[in-house]
Amino acid sequence: MAFVTPPRRALRDIFPYQPGKSIASVQRELGLRSVIKLASNENPLGPSPKAMAEYRRAMMQNALYPEGASPELRKALAAFHKVRPESVIVGNGSDEIIRLLCEAFVDPEDEVVVSQHGFIRFKQQASMMGARVIEVPMTDWTHDLELMAKATSPRTKLVFVANPNNPTGTYNTQDEIEGLLAAAPKDAIVVLDEAYVQFARSIAGYPRSLPDLARRHGNLVVMRTFSKAYGLAGLRVGYAVADPELVGWLDRIRMPFNVNLPAQRACVEALKDEAFVRRTVAVNEAQRALVAASLGDLGFGVGDSATNFVFARSPIPGRELFKALLRLGVIIRPLDEYGLPQHVRVSIGTPAQNKTLLKAMRKALPQCQAVGA
Ligand SMILES: Cc1ncc(COP(=O)(O)O)c(C=O)c1O
Structure with missing residues (x-):
């Protein structure tokens, strides 16, 4: 049948x-x-050799489950960004973090604000929760954060901003991000997805999100990934920095062993390979x-x-x-x-x-x- x-x-x-x-x-x-x-913005130089050496060593322990919350990597990331380990969550790619954010905070009919040509996973994941997705037009292929702030309402749970953006390659400045944070409702979570930060951070005016903005705004989530500049897309590791209470909710609903053991260990080394x-x-x-x-x-x-x-x-x-x-x-x-x-x-x-x-x-x-x- x-x-x-x-x-x-x-x-x-x-x-x-x-x-x-x-x-x-x-x-x-x-x-x-x-x-x-040349289709997924991976690192053409391959993975960091230091990370791969550690990956090979860690593989020998693959008979064991990894530590569920990736504590060593969390600690290393906290030290790297000068935040507390409780402010960090590690995911199976930053993709998992996008999913966790939507699953943790979006009820059907809640609103999620995205940009018209912003990274498409935001819209997809929010739709899967039954959210009303509000798509805001861009200006010159760049997120219009003033318009995005205006599009928020008391029903807005998440505002997603990829900075720089995929696929348009444009970025928003510190002033623009601060403007959005000032204008959006305090109970709307602003998600700054900085997957490409390493390629943008030397540009004058590019935001200093970690640790500065994250420390000052309880409703800000900053996402990063090991998939791009670190050359580790195949390992599937991303992370977010946010208020420990918010992180606690994501931690509660993630898969028990969401990041595999060699991946956790390799990323600790990748962080050192500046x-x-x-x-x-x-x-x-x-x-x-x-x-x-x-x-x-x-x-x-x-x-x-x-x-x-x-x-x-x-x-x-x-x-x-x-x-x-x-x-x-x-x-x-x-x-x-x-x-x-x-x-x-x-x-x-x-x-x-x-x-x-x-x-x-x-x-x-x-x-x-x-x-x-
Ligand atoms: C803006 C942006 N965010 C997140 C991701 C997902 O990355 P990850 O490999 O960490 O899941 C990508 C991947 O292309 C991306 O372009």
């Missing part, structure tokens, strides 16, 4: 997250041997300038980026470009799911990968233009 049980009402119109296409799937589907992925992060940022900055200029020459409208990717208006529909590049073994990200069919997001690779990307672009674009894509 067929399965007939409907899911929860809030799940009926859910659109699943579409991750960047994997190298293995492109190799399988198109029979290609050499494929590069030279690796510095090198990552330096390579990214030089390569991003080159990729942005070259895409500009090819007719793309490339925005300024405070991240390890560029956001660009494509001369042809983004999905057509994506498909043509796939056939040449290069994976980028079309942005239809963000309501941006003419745009693409391209992660910055190594110098060799970027050369391959640009060569593929020079081949794919005229081909697509010739067939009127």
Whole structure:
């Protein structure tokens, strides 16, 4: 007999997250041997070698359960950010933290404020709780925090701000964030998702969220991840810093062993490897300038980026470009799911990968233009 049980009402119109296409799937589907992925803003230099050495050591203890609350990593993060360990929660990627925040605080019909082209997981997770998601238009591809503050109401539980933002690559300043915190209701939680902070923090005016803002605002959550500059996306580790009481609620509802043992241990070492992060940022900055200029020459409208990717208006529909590049073994990200069919997001690779990307672009674009894509 067929399965007939409907899911929860809030799940009926859910659109699943579409991750960047994997190298293995492109190799399988198109029979290609050499494929590069510039679609998920990972670190092209790989993981921190210090973190991997610790990962290999810790693997030998995989017969044991990890410590549930990641106490050593929590302690290391607290020292790193000059906050108390009780203010830190570690998640299975910052994705898990987004989920925990929605599960802990959002009842059906509560409001969650997001930005129109903000990171899509906020909207998806809030919808899964049955929330009313309020999408606020951007100004110049940047979150309009004044408008977002105006969109809050006594029913607002969460306000999500990715800073810098994925996929637009833009950022908000300290003054803008302070303005939002001053104007939003005190019982609305403001979530500052700083997944790309390492690429942005040297920009004048970029907020000093940790520890300053977090200490001053009980309703602020600052999220970070090991998936980007630390090169550890495969380990799935992210974290948040917030008021210990708020952290206590997230801690109560997380999975008992949400972060695996070698991942916890490797991230403690990754935090110490500041030279690796510095090198990552330096390579990214030089390569991003080159990729942005070259895409500009090819007719793309490339925005300024405070991240390890560029956001660009494509001369042809983004999905057509994506498909043509796939056939040449290069994976980028079309942005239809963000309501941006003419745009693409391209992660910055190594110098060799970027050369391959640009060569593929020079081949794919005229081909697509010739067939009127
Ligand atoms: C803004 C933003 N937040 C969160 C995440 C999720 O990262 P994680 O790998 O820590 O789950 C991403 C990943 O692309 C992101 O771009």
